[in-house]
Amino acid sequence: MQVSTNEREFVLEALRSGIRVDGRKPLGLRTVDIDIGADYGHVNVRLGKTQAMVQVMAEIVAPYPDRPTEGQVIIHSELSPMATRNESIKSAETELTINRMLERIIRKSRAIETEGLCIVAGHKVWRIVINIHFLDNDGNLLDAACIGVMAALLHFRRPDVTVIGQEVTVHTIEERNPVALSINHVPICVSFAFLDDGQHPVLDPTLLEEQLCEGDMMIAVNAHREICAIQKAGGLGMETSQLMLCTTVALEKGQEITEMIQKALAEAKTKML
Amino acid sequence: MSRLELISPEGLRIDGRRPNELRKLTAKVNVLSQADGSAYLEQGNTKVLAAVYGPGEPRQRSKVVHDRSFISVEFNIAPFSAGERRKRTKGDKRSLELAYTIKETFEAVVITTQFPRSQINIYLQVLQADGGTLPACINASTLALVNAGIPMLDYVCACSAGSIEKTPILDINYVEESSDSPDVTVAYLPKVGKVALLQMEARLHIDVFEKVVALGTDGCIEMRSKLDTVIRQGMQQLVNQLEQ
Amino acid sequence: MTALPELSFSVFQRLQPAEYQKRFLAQHVRPDGRGLDEARPTALTMGAISTADGSALVRMGGTTVVVGIKAEVGVPPMDRDNVGWIVPNLELAPICHPSARPGPPSTFAQVCSHRLYEILINENAPVIDLKDLCVEQGKACWVLHIDAVCLALDGSVLDAALLGMVAALKNLRLPEVIYDDETVTVANPEDGQEEPPKTALNLHHLPLSSSFAIIPAEDTRTSSASSPHMLLDPTTDEEELTEQRLWVVLDAKSEELLCIQRLAGWVEGADARCTGTGGTVSMDVIKKAISQAKERATYLQALLGDF
Numbered sequence: 001m002q003v004s005t006n007e008r009e010f011v012l013e014a015l016r017s018g019i020r021v022d023g024r025k026p027l028g029l030r031t032v033d034i035d036i037g038a039d040y041g042h043v044n045v046r047l048g049k050t051q052a053m054v055q056v057m058a059e060i061v062a063p064y065p066d067r068p069t070e071g072q073v074i075i076h077s078e079l080s081p082m083a084t085r086n087e088s089i090k091s092a093e094t095e096l097t098i099n100r101m102l103e104r105i106i107r108k109s110r111a112i113e114t115e116g117l118c119i120v121a122g123h124k125v126w127r128i129v130i131n132i133h134f135l136d137n138d139g140n141l142l143d144a145a146c147i148g149v150m151a152a153l154l155h156f157r158r159p160d161v162t163v164i165g166q167e168v169t170v171h172t173i174e175e176r177n178p179v180a181l182s183i184n185h186v187p188i189c190v191s192f193a194f195l196d197d198g199q200h201p202v203l204d205p206t207l208l209e210e211q212l213c214e215g216d217m218m219i220a221v222n223a224h225r226e227i228c229a230i231q232k233a234g235g236l237g238m239e240t241s242q243l244m245l246c247t248t249v250a251l252e253k254g255q256e257i258t259e260m261i262q263k264a265l266a267e268a269k270t271k272m273l
Numbered sequence: 274m275s276r277l278e279l280i281s282p283e284g285l286r287i288d289g290r291r292p293n294e295l296r297k298l299t300a301k302v303n304v305l306s307q308a309d310g311s312a313y314l315e316q317g318n319t320k321v322l323a324a325v326y327g328p329g330e331p332r333q334r335s336k337v338v339h340d341r342s343f344i345s346v347e348f349n350i351a352p353f354s355a356g357e358r359r360k361r362t363k364g365d366k367r368s369l370e371l372a373y374t375i376k377e378t379f380e381a382v383v384i385t386t387q388f389p390r391s392q393i394n395i396y397l398q399v400l401q402a403d404g405g406t407l408p409a410c411i412n413a414s415t416l417a418l419v420n421a422g423i424p425m426l427d428y429v430c431a432c433s434a435g436s437i438e439k440t441p442i443l444d445i446n447y448v449e450e451s452s453d454s455p456d457v458t459v460a461y462l463p464k465v466g467k468v469a470l471l472q473m474e475a476r477l478h479i480d481v482f483e484k485v486v487a488l489g490t491d492g493c494i495e496m497r498s499k500l501d502t503v504i505r506q507g508m509q510q511l512v513n514q515l516e517q
Numbered sequence: 518m519t520a521l522p523e524l525s526f527s528v529f530q531r532l533q534p535a536e537y538q539k540r541f542l543a544q545h546v547r548p549d550g551r552g553l554d555e556a557r558p559t560a561l562t563m564g565a566i567s568t569a570d571g572s573a574l575v576r577m578g579g580t581t582v583v584v585g586i587k588a589e590v591g592v593p594p595m596d597r598d599n600v601g602w603i604v605p606n607l608e609l610a611p612i613c614h615p616s617a618r619p620g621p622p623s624t625f626a627q628v629c630s631h632r633l634y635e636i637l638i639n640e641n642a643p644v645i646d647l648k649d650l651c652v653e654q655g656k657a658c659w660v661l662h663i664d665a666v667c668l669a670l671d672g673s674v675l676d677a678a679l680l681g682m683v684a685a686l687k688n689l690r691l692p693e694v695i696y697d698d699e700t701v702t703v704a705n706p707e708d709g710q711e712e713p714p715k716t717a718l719n720l721h722h723l724p725l726s727s728s729f730a731i732i733p734a735e736d737t738r739t740s741s742a743s744s745p746h747m748l749l750d751p752t753t754d755e756e757e758l759t760e761q762r763l764w765v766v767l768d769a770k771s772e773e774l775l776c777i778q779r780l781a782g783w784v785e786g787a788d789a790r791c792t793g794t795g796g797t798v799s800m801d802v803i804k805k806a807i808s809q810a811k812e813r814a815t816y817l818q819a820l821l822g823d824f
Contacts, residue, residue: 093373100370108474185476215381217471227482230457230473234377237426237467240490247479305669306579307614318567322668324612347611347619352664353569353585396612398668400583401568 003211011212015200020209022048027203027249032260034151036268040178041156045148048206049138051083054148055131058158060170063118063125071117071125075102077132077145098142101231102132105146105187105220109228112153113182119161119168126158128181139207142218146189151261155268156181187228188257189220190250194235201246203253219247221254279437279452287449288317292442295432295492296405298499300413302420302507308396310421312503314413317446318403323413325421328391341385342393348372348410350399355447371407372397375414378460378470384424393423404447405433407458407472412500419504428500429469431460432492434485436477441488457485461493538758542732542746549578549752554809556727556750561680561820563688571689575681577750579671584663584681586689590701591660593651601650601658605633607665607678614670614753629675632764632778633665633682642722642768642775644686649718653696661689672752673728675764683723684821690715723769725817727810731761731802747802749809763803765810769818774807 011021020026030048037043041056063070077099079091106112117126130152132145157178160171193205193213202209205216215235220228227247232238279287286292296317305311308324315321328342336343348368375395383393395417397410408431415429435445435454442449450456455477460470468490477485530537530548541548551557557578566572569585593600609626611619622630637644650659663685665678692715695702730751734744748755756762766776 096366096369096373100366104474109476221479222476225479226476227473227479228476230471232468232471233374234381234470237381237462237465237469238471239467240486243468243471243486244483247482251479305612306671307669308612320566322612326615349610349612351566351583351585351608351666352606352662353566353572353587355568394611396610398610398612398666400666401566403568 003208007208008212011208012196015195015202020202022206026200027253029204029253029256030206032147032257034147034261034264036151036155036264041152043148043152043155045144045151047140047144047147047204049136050140050144051134051136052141052144052148053133053135054145054152055133056149056152056156057129057131058126058156059129060119060124060168061127062123063121067114068122069118069125070114071112072127073107073112073114073130074127075099075106075130075132075149077102077134079134079137079141083134083137094141097231098145101142101189101218101220101229102130102145102149104229104231105189106130106149106153109187109220109222110184111150111187111228113184116182120163120166123166124168128153128156128158137207139205139210140191143189143191143204146187146220147257147261150186150188151264153181153183154186154261154265185222185224185226185228186258186261187220187222188254189218189229190253190257191218192216192246192250194238198235198238201242203249217243217246219250221247221251223255223258225251279449279454280440280442284440286442288446290444292440293488293491295444295495296446298496300416300500300503302416302503303511308417308421310417310419310423312413312416312420314409314416316405316409316412316444318401319405319409320399320401321406321409321413322398322400323410323417324396324398325393325414325417325423326396327393327421328388328423329394331390331392336392337390340389342383342388342391343385344376344380344383344393344395346372346376346379346395346397346414348375348397348399350402350406354399354402371410374407374470374472375410378411378429379414379418379425382426382429382462382469383418384426387424393418402447404445404450405458407431408433408444408460411460411470412496416500416503420507427462427464428497429460430463430493430496430500431458431470432489432496433458434489434492436481436485439481441481441485443488443492455485457482457489459486459489459493461490463494463497534754535758538732538755542734547748547755553746554749556813556816557752559680559817559820561684563684569685570691571685571687573681573684573688575677575684577673577677577680578752579669580667580674580677581669582665582667582674582677582681584665584678584685586685587662587664588689588691589660589662590652590657590694590703593655593658598655599651600647601652602660603634603637603645603647603650603663604660605637605663605665605682606630607633607667607674609667609670609674612669613667617670629678632675633678636679636724636726636766636776637663637682639722639724639775642724642771642773644683644720644722644724645718646721652694652701657694657696657701659691661686670753672754672756673750676726676728676750679724679726679766680817680820683720683725686718687720687821690717722771722775723818723821724766724775725769725814726764726766727806727813729763729765729806729809730755730759731763732759733761744799745802747805747809749813763806765806767807767810767814769814772811772814777803777806 033046035044043054160176162169192201194215217232300314302312304313310325411431455475458472560576562574565574566585570588571586575582607629611617730748732746764778
C-alpha cells in the first residue's frame with residue numbers, strides 16, 4: 001500500500017516544524033515495554049505498536065570441526081504475514097537484512113562468550129537458538145528485536161551439567177539451579193530514517209516513516225561507548241558530520257535502553273522470589 | 274593457532290604495507306564483448322569481474338517501476354576463490370546480503386529516473402578472494418556502469434578499513450579480516466562529499482571509530498583518482514581504435 | 518518491382534543473420550575475417566588463481582574460461598578402494614552471455630559438464646590415472662574439484678573448457694599427505710619454515726578438442742559439389758546457424774581419436790560412423806574434421822608446453 005501525497009506532505013510538514021505525527025520529537029523513542037515471561041529466555045517487547053516475541057533455547061550439539069571449543073549461536077527471525085498489511089515483495093529482503101544485522105550485532109561482536117558454552121571439547125557444546133517472531137509491524141523491527149534478544153539472553157538460564165571424563169549429565173532445573181549465559185557486553189541497536197531529502201533524521205521510525213524515508217541507518221552500540229555494528233546502504237549519501245551526530249545520539253539512546261532492560265530484569269527477579 | 278603479529282614493531286603490516294596504504298589496484302574496462310559495460314579489477318589478490326547489461330526490458334514484469342529503472346545484482350563467487358572450496362556458491366545468506374547491499378547502494382546513485390520501466394543488471398564474478406570483496410565489487414561495478422554509459426551522480430568509491438591495536442589500517446586483506454579486527458566498509462561519493470554505504474562488524478570504540486571512518490573516506494578519495502585513470506585509459510584506447 | 522531500400526550491413530546482419538553469414542561463406546571467408554578452417558587466436562595462462570591448487574585461464578577469441586582445481590582429502594569409492602575422485606564442473610555464470618540466466622545450472626551447462634567428465638576419465642585414455650589420487654587404500658584419497666567458470670561466451674566453450682581443465686591438471690601441485698592411524702595430515706606451509714614439497718600429477722593422455730559447425734551449402738549454381746561448409750572453432754553466431762555440429766576429441770600424445778560427437782548422438786573410437794538423425798554428415802566431412810582437429814591439437818599441445 002502506497003502513501004498518498006497528502007499524507008506524505010502532512011508528515012514532512014510536521015517534521016519541518018520539529019514534530020512527528022505521533023507527537024514525538026525527531027530524535028525521540030517510542031515507549032518501550034519489555035515483558036519478561038515466566039519461562040527463562042522468553043521475552044515480549046513492545047516498541048510503540050511494533051511487537052516482537054523472543055524465545056531462547058539451548059540444546060547440546062557437536063561443535064563445528066574448525067571450532068571445537070566454541071558453542072554456537074543461531075538466530076531465526078520470522079516476519080509473520082499477520083504482522084503487516086503490506087504483503088509487499090520486500091518482506092523477504094527485510095527478513096534477510098534483520099537476520100544478518102542481528103548476527104552481526106550478536107555474533108560478530110561476541111556478545112555471548114561462546115567458549116563458555118563448551119562442554120567437552122570437540123564433542124559436545126551448547127547451541128543457543130534464538131527465535132524471533134514479529135507479531136505486529138509498525139516500523140523499526142530491528143530495534144525491537146535487538147532489545148528483545150538481549151533481554152532474553154540476559155534472562156535465559158541453561159541447565160547445569162556435570163562432566164566426568166566423556167560422560168555428560170544434564171541436570172534438570174528442579175535438581176540444580178540453572179546457569180546464566182556469560183554475556184560480554186550488551187549491544188543495543190538504534191535505527192534512524194532520513195526524510196525530506198535526507199535533511200531530517202528521525203530516530204525509531206514508524207512504518208509510515210519507513211515508507212517515506214529516502215535512506216536509513218542502523219547503529220549498534222554498547223555501554224562501553226563502543227560501536228558494535230553499523231549498516232547504512234542505499235538512500236541518499238550522507239555527510240560524515242551527520243554520521244557522527246547519529247552515533248552520538250545512538251550512544252545516548254543505547255544507554256537509556258540498556259537501563260530499561262536492566263530495570264525490567266530486576267523487576268522480573270523480584271516477582272519470581 | 275598461534276597469534277599472528279599483524280603489525281611489526283616497525284609499523285609495517287603483514288604484507289609489507291604501511292597502515293594507511295592501499296593495495297595495488299589494477300583495473301581495465303571493456304573486457305567483455307557481450308556486455309554493455311564491463312570491468313576487471315584486481316585489488317591486491319582480490320580479483321573481480323563485473324558486467325552491466327542494460328538498461329533494457331525487465332525480465333520480471335512484477336518488478337517494473339513506472340517512473341524509474343530498477344537494478345538487479347547477481348553475485349557469484351568461484352568455488353576456487355578462497356582457501357576452502359565453497360560447496361554452495363549461490364543463494365547463501367552472505368552472498369544474498371552482499372548483492373542486496375550493492376543494489377541498494379547503486380539504486381541511490383544511478384540516475385534511475387532517466388530510464389523508466391527498465392532494468393539494469395549488474396553481474397559480479399569473484400575469481401579470487403583475499404579480503405575486501407564488497408569494496409572490490411563496488412569499485413568494479415562503478416567502472417562497469419561508467420563503461421556502459423549509465424549516468425550516475427558520482428563514482429561510488431569503496432574501501433575497507435579496520436583497526437589493529439588501536440592503529441587504524443586501510444584496505445584490509447584476508448588475514449587481517451579474519452583476525453577479529455573490526456571491519457568497516459565505506460563507500461563514498463567524493464565529488465558530492467557523502468557516504469553512500471557504511472557497514473561495520475565487531476566492536477570498536479567511538480573515538481577509534483571516527484578515525485577509522487576518516488581513514489576509509491580518505492582511501493575512497495584516493496580510489497576515485499585511480500578509478501578515474503582507468504576510465505580515461507579505457508576511453509583513450511577507444512579513441513585510438515577509432516582513429517586507426 | 519521496386520528496389521529494396523539500401524540496408525547498411527549492420528542492419529542487414531541484425532535482420533537476416535543467416536543470410537548475412539551465407540554471403541560471407543559463399544566467398545569462403547567468415548565475418549570476422551577468418552578462413553573457414555582457421556581458429557581464433559588462443560591464449561593460455563597457467564596458474565592464474567593463487568588460491569587454487571592448480572589453475573588456468575583460456576581465451577579463445579571472445580570465449581574466456583577460468584579453471585581452478587581445489588584438492589580435498591576424501592574417502593575412496595566403495596567399489597574401487599584404490600582410486601580417487603575427480604569432479605569436473607562447467608559453470609556458465611550469468612556474466613558470460615546475455616542469454617545466460619541466474620539460477621541453477623542450465624541443461625546446456627550440465628550436458629557440457631558431463632561431456633567433459635566422460636572425456637577426462639575415458640577408460641581407454643584417461644588424462645590422469647585415478648590410482649595416482651589414492652592416498653591410503655580404502656581409507657583416504659584425493660578429491661579434485663575441477664571448476665571451470667565461463668566468463669565470456671562466444672562459441673566453442675567445450676574446447677576452451679577442456680583445454681583449461683587439462684592445463685589446470687598440468688599446473689596442479691598436490692601437497693604431501695601423511696596417513697597415520699585413521700588420521701590424515703596435509704603438510705601445511707604455514708607450520709614449517711620451508712614450503713613442503715608438492716608433487717605434480719602424471720598426465721598420461723592429452724585430450725584436446727575442436728568444434729565444427731557444418732553449414733549446408735545451398736548455392737548449387739556456383740559450388741562444385743554440394744559439399745557443406747565446415748567452420749572450425751565457431752562463434753556463437755555461427756553455432757546458432759546450424760543444427761549440425763561436430764565435436765572431435767583427439768589424444769595429442771598418441772594421436773588417437775577419442776571421441777566424435779554429433780549433436781544427435783555419440784560415436785566413439787576410431788571407427789567413426791554417424792548414427793544421428795536430422796541430416797547426415799558424410800564420411801568426407803568427418804575425415805576432413807579429423808585431420809583439421811589433428812592440426813589444431815598439435816597447436817594446442819604446443820601452448821601447453823613441452824611434453
